[in-house]
Amino acid sequence: MPEHPYEGRRVALATQHGKLRALAPPLVRRLGLIVEPVAIDTDAFGTFTGTTARTGTAAEAALAKARAGMAASGLDLGLASEGSFGPHPWLPFGAGGMETLAFIDAPRGLELTLSAVSRRTNFAQHEVSAGTDIAAFLTRVGFPSHALVVRGPDGDVLATGVQDMATLSPLAWPGNRLETDMRAHMNPTRMAAIRALAGRLAVRLAALCPDCGAPGWGQVDLLRGLPCSSCNQPTQGVMAIIDGCTVCHHRETRPRPDGVTAASPASCDWCNP
Ligand SMILES: [Zn+2]
Ligand SMILES: [Zn+2]
Structure with missing residues (x-):
């Protein structure tokens, strides 16, 4: 097995709130990536106590923070996280909280963001x-x-x-x-959510594009149209997973991992209008 392209590389973690101990372990274990905290004024990007308003989306905010950490450190890999808690315009209906992670590899032109929505938050x-x-x-x-x-x-x-x-x-x-x-180092519930998301990022970066070899190969979209088991018409159900590369934009379609190949007539607009 060849060495991962990030083995021994340094990534700037833009942080003021001690997220290093949640983010670093899965990235070093799986990729050999060395996470270096960089002190930047992350509160300039919006604070939990509401003194600075937030603009854009959670993914944009996380990417902007990652870029600020890269600029401050001179490193060409960047990492940052962003938390949103309800009620918040970035949150889907019914969600209690959302963690977003951004990873940038500037030389490759790779920008990856992952989010995890949870109902479990202590926000109150x-x-x-x-x-x-x-x-x-x-x-x-x-x-x-x-x-x-x-x-x-x-x-x-x-x-x-x-x-x-x-x-x-x-x-x-x-x-x-x-x-x-809600600052991460003051909130063990958030730290656990960030740790889980860092694990997902490590898995994603470990997968290399089959075409260009860039890290970060994985699901970018879903193919809908799962056929009804009774009438064979397409439904809104997921038929396949679409994996992609954010660098060369190569895409491949793979079957659902659960092996499901047909939808129940109960979810079919023809059989159950
Ligand atoms: Zn049907
Ligand atoms: Zn590629």
């Missing part, structure tokens, strides 16, 4: 009111392993990264708002 707010207990809220959001942000009645941030009752108690006054701190 709570306004402190006189005579009520905050204990239920604290339990629900996983405090103190998950940190809090405290805001005053006018929305000013009074404290971030609050992880103990000694700090929280004097701030938990009626009219103040408690919010989950």
Whole structure:
């Protein structure tokens, strides 16, 4: 087995929030890629406490951060992650949170983004009111392993990264708002989601394009039109997976991995209009 093209290469990780320990292990294990954190002002790209507005899509924001890390470090490989939590314009309906990872290989012209949507997030707010207990809220959001942000009645941030009752108690006054701190290093739920996504990125980069040999071969689209098992008309069901290369744009179609070759008449517009 020949060495992967990224064996021993360095990739800039644009981060302020300690994501290294979630992102680096799968990339070094599978590809031999050395992840180097680069301190950039990622908050300039939008903050969880709302002081900077976010523009574009999650994928664009993650790519912009990765480019900033490459510029700051002089490395030609870049990596960055972006989290979005509901309600948020980037999130699909019903989702609680989404993590997005961007990877750039500038010499190859390779740009890859992967996203994972989850319902599982501790994202929440709570306004402190006189005579009520905050204990239920604290339990629900996983405090103190998950940190809090405290805001005053006018929305000013009074404290971030609050992880103990000694700090929280004097701030938990009626009219103040408690919010989950969504920065990755303050939020083990996010760190687990980022770790899982880094594993997917490593698998994706390990696969090389059968045509040009670039890393990142994998699913880029789905072919719909799975035939109905009763009338053989095409349905909206997935018939095949389309793999592609983001560098040379070579594409190949492969059968569904689950071996399904026909749709149930219940999902057919002809048999079950
Ligand atoms: Zn049918
Ligand atoms: Zn290719």
